Amino acid sequence: xxxxxxxxxxxxxxxxxxxxxxxxxxxxxxxxxxxxxxxxxxxxxxxxxxxxxxxxxxxxxxxxxxxxxxxxxxxxxxxxxxxxxxxxxxxxxxxxxxxxxxxxxxxxxxxxxxxxxxxxxxxxxxxxxxxxxxxxxxxxxxxxxxxxxxxxxxxxxxxxxxxxxxxxxxxxxxxxxxxxxxxxxxxxxxxxxxxxxxxxxxxxxxx
Amino acid sequence: xxxxxxxxxxxxxxxxxxxxxxxxxxxxxxxxxxxxxxxxxxxxxxxxxxxxxxxxxxxxxxxxxxxxxxxxxxxxxxxxxxxxxxxxxxxxxxxxxxxxxxxxxxxxxxxxxxxxxxxxxxxxxxxxxxxxxxxxxxxxxxxxxxxxxxxxxxxxxxxxxxxxxxxxxxxxxxxxxxxxxxxxxxxxxxxxxxxxxxxxxxxxxxx
DNA sequence: TCCTTCATGAGAGCTGACTCTCATGACTGT
DNA sequence: ACAGTCATGAGAGTCAGCTCTCATGAAGGA
Numbered sequence: 001x002x003x004x005x006x007x008x009x010x011x012x013x014x015x016x017x018x019x020x021x022x023x024x025x026x027x028x029x030x031x032x033x034x035x036x037x038x039x040x041x042x043x044x045x046x047x048x049x050x051x052x053x054x055x056x057x058x059x060x061x062x063x064x065x066x067x068x069x070x071x072x073x074x075x076x077x078x079x080x081x082x083x084x085x086x087x088x089x090x091x092x093x094x095x096x097x098x099x100x101x102x103x104x105x106x107x108x109x110x111x112x113x114x115x116x117x118x119x120x121x122x123x124x125x126x127x128x129x130x131x132x133x134x135x136x137x138x139x140x141x142x143x144x145x146x147x148x149x150x151x152x153x154x155x156x157x158x159x160x161x162x163x164x165x166x167x168x169x170x171x172x173x174x175x176x177x178x179x180x181x182x183x184x185x186x187x188x189x190x191x192x193x194x195x196x197x198x199x200x201x202x203x204x205x206x207x
Numbered sequence: 208x209x210x211x212x213x214x215x216x217x218x219x220x221x222x223x224x225x226x227x228x229x230x231x232x233x234x235x236x237x238x239x240x241x242x243x244x245x246x247x248x249x250x251x252x253x254x255x256x257x258x259x260x261x262x263x264x265x266x267x268x269x270x271x272x273x274x275x276x277x278x279x280x281x282x283x284x285x286x287x288x289x290x291x292x293x294x295x296x297x298x299x300x301x302x303x304x305x306x307x308x309x310x311x312x313x314x315x316x317x318x319x320x321x322x323x324x325x326x327x328x329x330x331x332x333x334x335x336x337x338x339x340x341x342x343x344x345x346x347x348x349x350x351x352x353x354x355x356x357x358x359x360x361x362x363x364x365x366x367x368x369x370x371x372x373x374x375x376x377x378x379x380x381x382x383x384x385x386x387x388x389x390x391x392x393x394x395x396x397x398x399x400x401x402x403x404x405x406x407x408x409x410x411x412x413x414x
Numbered sequence: 415t416c417c418t419t420c421a422t423g424a425g426a427g428c429t430g431a432c433t434c435t436c437a438t439g440a441c442t443g444t
Numbered sequence: 445a446c447a448g449t450c451a452t453g454a455g456a457g458t459c460a461g462c463t464c465t466c467a468t469g470a471a472g473g474a
Binding site: 222224225248249250260261264268269270326 | 461462
Binding site: 039114115117118120121122124127130131158161162164165166168170171173174175176177178179181189190192193196197199200201 | 246321322324325327328329331334337338365368369371372373375377378380381382383384385386388396397399400403404406407408
């Protein structure tokens with residue numbers, strides 16, 4: 001019951017280039033603003049894109065969608081992110097690298113990420129596309145486990161949930177805003193938490 | 208350079224009863240609305256308290272403060288929360304109980320909690336008083352460890368950070384909104400994560 | 415009892431997330 | 445080259461979080 005990709009005005013028909021140009025302009029403006037790390041608002045993006053706010057909303061139903069698409073285009077793929085540990089088959093090491101990468105990205109796009117959480121927390125439905133990034137990273141970090149035999153599938157599912165909670169912007173903000181850790185300590189803490197969970201899950205099945 | 212407790216209009220001086228009544232009316236209204244689990248807004252609270260919005264803001268600088276104080280007054284103390292495991296000296300068991308309790312409270316006051324996170328995520332400074340609840344619970348759950356000798360202090364600090372991340376509304380919402388778990392599965396998952404971390408931290412110090 | 419103090423209400427104002435309408439004019443196919 | 449389509453802009457409007465001002469009237473002290 002839905003168009004798939006370009007849900008721009010009048011859904012994918014005629015005047016395609018114009019629409020594409022507009023969409024790109026909006027996303028580019030958003031990306032540029034995001035890179036500053038500051039908060040990103042619709043009015044700001046629209047102004048920077050030389051587009052009216054109304055038009056921006058015609059291309060993206062809400063701020064979250066815009067930020068989501070803009071970030072997705074900027075973030076390295078899981079492969080690129082984990083290039084440093086590409087040769088490693090040690091899940092613990094890979095998860096550590098993935099966690100650190102994820103959190104450093106969040107720090108870099110902190111303002112946009114906060115805006116996204118704010119826009120999403122009171123409308124859970126709008127969060128549908130959010131998990132893509134972390135899930136991709138988690139899965140890729142755990143490929144050595146997934147490929148190899150001998151791991152309890154249920155344990156793997158649980159580990160992924162554990163990591164989805166820990167490898168997150170929410171974790172970063174909990175550590176910095178609530179516990180007042182500085183960025184580096186927060187990242188170190190999260191990495192430690194993630195590796196602990198991974199080690200525990202893959203360690204053994206005694207008792 | 209600051210008054211300590213009742214930072215009501217004209218800080219604690221004359222007309223004390225009137226001010227107390229007003230403050231209580233506002234908090235009561237907030238509590239009543241919170242109990243419904245629905246979102247809580249300043250205009251709603253003010254109307255329910257038969258007070259103007261301006262007055263509400265005179266007593267509480269922002270929504271977060273109001274919700275914080277209102278929730279704090281409603282939540283069981285750590286002792287009450289962990290009564291069921293009061294006799295237990297097993298940190299794992301106690302942490303499990305604490306986590307489940309915490310998350311069930313969050314579920315009960317879901318709307319207010321979401322509003323609080325929304326109000327807090329884009330203004331980290333305003334989050335100052337938030338961690339009180341979970342930290343209190345965590346500390347109380349870990350008393351058997353704290354009291355007893357033989358645990359690496361650094362490991363304890365790290366465990367508390369781990370748990371501060373996992374025993375949180377953010378965790379619940381990550382699991383329900385992003386991973387689409389239902390409430391019970393989400394709680395079970397978080398409890399599992401918390402116990403895993405506790406067991407790992409207190410298990411031993413090998414390698 | 416009078417008078418000062420001060421809590422409060424009413425309401426305007428500002429920002430941001432959205433929504434909706436209406437007129438314009440650029441683009442496209444004929 | 446004309447005409448109809450449709451992306452877009454402008455702007456008004458709603459709601460919530462907040463801030464600020466001004467007038468009022470009740471509480472409390474003298």
